[in-house]
Amino acid sequence: MEEEDEQEEMYEVQEILVDPKQKAVRIDKFVTDKLPRVSRNRVQNGIRSGSILVDGQPVKPNHKLSPGELISIVIPRHGDRPDGIVPQDIPLDIRYEDEAILIVHKPPGMVVHPGVGNPDGTLVNALAHYLSDTDIPVLPGNDNDRVGLVHRIDKDTSGLLVIAKTESAMSFLARQFFDHSIDRTYQAIVWGAPEPPDGTIERNIGRHPRFRQKYTVFDEDEGKVAITHYRTLSDMYYVSLCELKLETGRTHQIRVHMGSLGHPVFSDEKYGGDRIVKGTVYSKFKTFVERCFALCPRQALHAKSIGFIHPVSREYVHFDSELPEDMQSCLDRWHHYVDHRRANNQLEP
Structure with missing residues (x-):
C-alpha cells in the first residue's frame, strides 16, 4: 500500500446532519453519543485539532449545535487487540x-x-x-x-x-x-521511459477480480478514483528514475498505475517488474539484469519526502530522505551500463 486507503482502514469517517428537531446540545456530547466506541476525550481532541468540523469550519468543544448543521468527522480508529502490542527493542x-x-x-x-x-x-x-x-x-x-x-x-x-x-x-x-493536503513524494525505478516523460495518470483502482491479493485499473464505473502525478528524473533507456506524487491513496497505487502504462516498478514481483520488460534477449543483458535484481530484491520504490502543517506550531514542515543503498546501487549500475552502450552505439530498440 503506497498509502493504504486511509479513510476506510485507519480513520473513523462520518458526516452527520443535525436533525431539525434536535435540541441545543454541546457538540462534544453529541458526537460522543453518536460514536459509542470513541471516548469524549478523543472527540474533544478531534474538535480542537480541526478533524471534527461543523459546516466545514472549526468550532470549540462547547459549541451548541443547531438544526441543519453538518458535522464532518475524521478521527483515527484505535485498534481492538486485547493483548496489546509487545514492545520490542528494534532499532529505529x-x-x-x-x-x-x-x-x-x-x-x-x-x-x-x-x-x-x-x-x-x-x-x-x-x-x-x-x-x-x-x-x-x-x-x-x-x-x-x-x-x-x-x-x-x-x-x-x-x-x-x-x-x-x-x-x-x-x-x-x-x-x-x-x-490529501499532505505533500508526499516517492521515487521509483521503472522499466522503460514513460511517454510523455511527465504526466498524470487518472485511472480507477480496485481489487483484481481473479487474483485477490492484487489490484488493477478499471473503467470509470468500477473501482475507486486514483490519481498519480509522475515526472521522469533520469531516462536510462531500459529503465527510468521517476518522481511520483499521490493525489489519492489507493492500495498499491503507484505500482498499479505505472504498470498500467507498461512501465512496472523495477523488481516488483507482484506487478510484473521482476522480469525483463525492455531490452534484448541476449544472455549478457539477462545476466546484467539478474544482478540488478539481486542488488534490489524488492520493488524499487521509496517514500522520499513528506510535508505537512505541524500539529503544534501550525507551520509547514518538510522532510526529505536519500535513496536507500539498494536502489542507489541499482541506479549506479544502470547508469554505467547505459553510458557504456551509448558510447559504443550499442543501444538496442
Whole structure:
C-alpha cells in the first residue's frame, strides 16, 4: 500500500446532519453519543485539532449545535487487540523528533504494523518500545495496534513515515491525510521511459477480480478514483528514475498505475517488474539484469519526502530522505551500463 486507503482502514469517517428537531446540545456530547466506541476525550481532541468540523469550519468543544448543521468527522480508529502490542527493542532510524511527532525512515523489508503472518517484529512494536522509554505522554496506542500511525507504506517500500506522539497530534494529522493536503513524494525505478516523460495518470483502482491479493485499473464505473502525478528524473533507456506524487491513496497505487502504462516498478514481483520488460534477449543483458535484481530484491520504490502543517506550531514542515543503498546501487549500475552502450552505439530498440 503506497498509502493504504486511509479513510476506510485507519480513520473513523462520518458526516452527520443535525436533525431539525434536535435540541441545543454541546457538540462534544453529541458526537460522543453518536460514536459509542470513541471516548469524549478523543472527540474533544478531534474538535480542537480541526478533524471534527461543523459546516466545514472549526468550532470549540462547547459549541451548541443547531438544526441543519453538518458535522464532518475524521478521527483515527484505535485498534481492538486485547493483548496489546509487545514492545520490542528494534532499532529505529529517527530523522526528526519533538514533543508531538516523530519522522521515521523505514527500511525495506520491515512490516509497519502487526497482522496475519507478522505478529511482531514490526515498526509498531519498535515504536511501542521507544515511546515507553520516554517521559513524553504516549497515545493510547500501546494497548492497540496503532501506536501513533496515521499512514502506512508497504513492507518492501522504504522511506519516511510521520508518527504522532499525542492524541491531539494524531487527530490533527489525520484530517490532513484525509484531505490529501499532505505533500508526499516517492521515487521509483521503472522499466522503460514513460511517454510523455511527465504526466498524470487518472485511472480507477480496485481489487483484481481473479487474483485477490492484487489490484488493477478499471473503467470509470468500477473501482475507486486514483490519481498519480509522475515526472521522469533520469531516462536510462531500459529503465527510468521517476518522481511520483499521490493525489489519492489507493492500495498499491503507484505500482498499479505505472504498470498500467507498461512501465512496472523495477523488481516488483507482484506487478510484473521482476522480469525483463525492455531490452534484448541476449544472455549478457539477462545476466546484467539478474544482478540488478539481486542488488534490489524488492520493488524499487521509496517514500522520499513528506510535508505537512505541524500539529503544534501550525507551520509547514518538510522532510526529505536519500535513496536507500539498494536502489542507489541499482541506479549506479544502470547508469554505467547505459553510458557504456551509448558510447559504443550499442543501444538496442
